[in-house]
Amino acid sequence: MSARSVTATAARVLAQLRRDPRTIALVLLVPCLLLTLLKYLFDGQPETFNRIGVPLVGLFPLLQLFIVTSVTMLGERTSGTLERLMASPLGRLDLLVGYGAAFALLATLQATIVSTFALTVLGLDTSASALAVIALAVCNALLGMSLGLLASAFARTEFQAVQFMPAFILPQLLLCGLFVPRARMASALEILANALPATYAYDALDRLASDGGLGPRGTLDVGVVLAVTLLALVLGAATLRRTTA
Amino acid sequence: MTASTAIEVKNLRVRRGAREVLHGLSLSIAAGRVTGLLGPSGSGKTTLLRSIVGVQVVESGSVRVLGEPAGAPAVRGRVGYMTQARGLYDDLSTRENVSYFARILDAPAGRVGETLAAVQLEPLADQVVRTLSGGEQARASLATALVGHPAVLVLDEPTVGLDPQLRRHLWDTFHELAGAGAALLISSHVMDEAGYCDELLLMREGGILARGTPDELREAAHTPDLSEAFLRLTEQADQPQGSAA
Numbered sequence: 001m002s003a004r005s006v007t008a009t010a011a012r013v014l015a016q017l018r019r020d021p022r023t024i025a026l027v028l029l030v031p032c033l034l035l036t037l038l039k040y041l042f043d044g045q046p047e048t049f050n051r052i053g054v055p056l057v058g059l060f061p062l063l064q065l066f067i068v069t070s071v072t073m074l075g076e077r078t079s080g081t082l083e084r085l086m087a088s089p090l091g092r093l094d095l096l097v098g099y100g101a102a103f104a105l106l107a108t109l110q111a112t113i114v115s116t117f118a119l120t121v122l123g124l125d126t127s128a129s130a131l132a133v134i135a136l137a138v139c140n141a142l143l144g145m146s147l148g149l150l151a152s153a154f155a156r157t158e159f160q161a162v163q164f165m166p167a168f169i170l171p172q173l174l175l176c177g178l179f180v181p182r183a184r185m186a187s188a189l190e191i192l193a194n195a196l197p198a199t200y201a202y203d204a205l206d207r208l209a210s211d212g213g214l215g216p217r218g219t220l221d222v223g224v225v226l227a228v229t230l231l232a233l234v235l236g237a238a239t240l241r242r243t244t245a
Numbered sequence: 246m247t248a249s250t251a252i253e254v255k256n257l258r259v260r261r262g263a264r265e266v267l268h269g270l271s272l273s274i275a276a277g278r279v280t281g282l283l284g285p286s287g288s289g290k291t292t293l294l295r296s297i298v299g300v301q302v303v304e305s306g307s308v309r310v311l312g313e314p315a316g317a318p319a320v321r322g323r324v325g326y327m328t329q330a331r332g333l334y335d336d337l338s339t340r341e342n343v344s345y346f347a348r349i350l351d352a353p354a355g356r357v358g359e360t361l362a363a364v365q366l367e368p369l370a371d372q373v374v375r376t377l378s379g380g381e382q383a384r385a386s387l388a389t390a391l392v393g394h395p396a397v398l399v400l401d402e403p404t405v406g407l408d409p410q411l412r413r414h415l416w417d418t419f420h421e422l423a424g425a426g427a428a429l430l431i432s433s434h435v436m437d438e439a440g441y442c443d444e445l446l447l448m449r450e451g452g453i454l455a456r457g458t459p460d461e462l463r464e465a466a467h468t469p470d471l472s473e474a475f476l477r478l479t480e481q482a483d484q485p486q487g488s489a490a
Contacts, residue, residue, distance in 0.1 A: 008348035012334070012341070019336045019373065080332030084389070087298040089322040090349045242316065245261055245302045 001093050009090070009098025010105075013072075017106065027068070027106065031060040031114045039122050046125075053124040054209035055178055055202050057115045057133055061107040061141035062201060066169050069103065069148030070161040077152065086242045096237055100145060107141030108134065127212035136208065139225050140201045144169075146232035147197075153239035172198035177206070200224040251276040251397050251428030252297055257306035259292050266292045268451045269306065274430050274444075276396070279416075279423045281442030282432040283475070289451040290432040291329060294401050297430065298326045310397055322350055325395035329402045331386040335375040339366055339385040342374060343392050350393030360392045363418065380407045387415070391422075398422060400431045404438065416441040436472040447475055454482055 017024060035056060042049040076082040085095060111134040118124040151168060155161040175185070175193040182190050182199070193199045204221035207214055214222065252274035259267040266289045274280050282290050295301035296308050299316015308315035311323055333342050340357065347357050361367045364384040369377060374385055387403060398419075404412045416438070419429050423443070431442070439445055440459055447455040447462070455462060455478045459471060466474035466481075 004351065005349050008345055012337070012345045015341055016334060016336050079335070080328040080330035081334060083295075083300055083328055084326055084332040084346075085349075086300050087316070087321060087324065087326045088346065088349050089318065243300050243302045 001091055001097065005090050005094035006098045006101065009095055010101040013099055013102035014105065016072075017102070023068070024106075027064050028110055028113050031057070031064075031110065032117045034060075035114070035118050035122060049122075050125045051206075051209070052178055053118055053122070054126050054128050054133055055205040057111065057118050058137045058140055058205040059173065059176075059178070059198070059201060060114060061110055061137045062144035062198065063165070063169055063173070064110070065103055065107060065141045065144035066148040066151070067162065067165050068106075069099070069145045070152040070155065070164055071158055072099075073149050073152035074155050074158060074161045082240070083244075086240075092237050092240050092242070095240070096149070096233060099149075100142060100233075103145050104138055104142060107138050111137030111141075126209045128208040129212070132208055132213075133205070136201075136205055136222065139222060139229070143197060143201060143225050143229045143232070146229045146236055149236035150232045150239065153236065169198070172196045175199065176202035178202055197225060197228040200228075249276045250274070251311060252430065253307075253309045254293075254297070255307045257293070257296060257308060258304040259289075259296060259301060260304045261292065265304075266451050267296070270452055271306075272446060272453055272456070274428055276428040277423055277426050278443040279419050279429045279431065279441070280444040280446060281439055282430060282446050282448060283436060283439055284434065284448030284454075286434055288448040290434075290448055291401055293448070294326075294399050294430065294432060298324055298399050322393060323396045325390035325393060325398045327386050327390040327398075327400045327403055329405070331382050333374045333382065333386055333389065336373060338371045338373055339377070339381075339388065340370040342385060343370075343388045346389040347392045352393050356392055356394070360388045363391060364388045365414070380411045383407055384411075384415075387418075396427055398427055398429045398431075400429065402432055402434070404433065405435070412438070436475055439471045439475075447478060449479060449482070454478060 035053065038052070038056070039049050115130045115133045119130055147168065151164040152161060155164060175189060175196060176199045177193070182193050185193065200221040204214060204218045204225065207218040207221070250273050254270060254272050257267050257270045258265065270293065282293065284290055292301060296303055297310060297315055299321065310320050313320040340361065343357050343360055361370050364387050366381065366384050366388060369381060374382060377385065383403060390398060390400065404415055419431065423429050442459065445457060445459060445462055446453055455465070457465070462474050462478070463469055463471065466477040468474050468477060
């Protein structure tokens, strides 16, 4: 791996983001708006908002980075830039780590703004520290990124790439326990939920929100999230072939 | 392989899907010369170029560039590649695109400015690529291929869709690079560009139909017109053995 290529790639991706202020604004502001909506949706039951507030702040980056990454990587594959990069000395890992660094920065910014907004403006009542929520949000952003990278290999058009979100991510969010406790689901769904990475991302955030810390179980959950991230990244790297048919 | 041979292809077979695109093709390309790869669309030009830059899955045969197997890490930094799709980040400026490739190739700091000057894009260098004309985008793409000071330049239809004046200017640039010792392999399906080349390879249906200098091909076909020469050489090849004039 070359530090020069990694920083060059991260700087290039950030330059592309800077040229697209509308996307940045959407990534940063939409979660704030949705949280505001939820706060008043649960106006009569503030305990519900307090229960789901922290997990939501930590799960937004998973959702958004999945979409951003799958569309961006698809663009690299279809515009011919990926082919030129594969013909250049750039290592595949350099490309992925460069993307990861740039997107982690975006996720940090997003989680900082969203969690500050939720804790101060919306008065989210939690024992979790903002810093811990941000750290988990960044882990989840990296999970979303690596899943998005993998998904981009199976999309031929941007339309398809966008549709992968409701196909791959939405079911995970429905099943993770955020909306209905997993123990109250049909047992087949509970088993399925236990096989999906967003479940562990949710559990870690839920534990943080209720206990103020991760504890051994929460640490294990974060470990699962990081392991799945790494696995998806390795599989995604395998789909980024230097030679293609 | 002699010292002046930059590219050596032996018995190259490439299959794309069910179809064999290149049928055991052999050729060598000299350094210090502009070699034109001409042939109709679908004759396998792009597949051959992709094999030379090392991004094509090859069925059998060998491709060596500067004495190394095509696509080997040692040689990737010494080959400049311009794809037919321009292969630019169209949301970045030309300067940002060229700088990114310069950093991947570890080119010296002043090289970006020099390259922009060589393709006469300095005044437009900070404009976003998406807003450039087709000819300007072609020059921006060429700049990213040139910035690493490559010993081998592989250009896939670099002049397609450009006005005659710009085409002339680019061909002058190609000859300057060849004069400095680089090997240039340039594909085109426009026969009237053949006259600009030092050396010609005529491709047809996945094989090399004829090779030689423009004068040699004119002589072989008994016509001063290169387009006509290619038509006659194609007809000769189509005739059954023995009945050719």
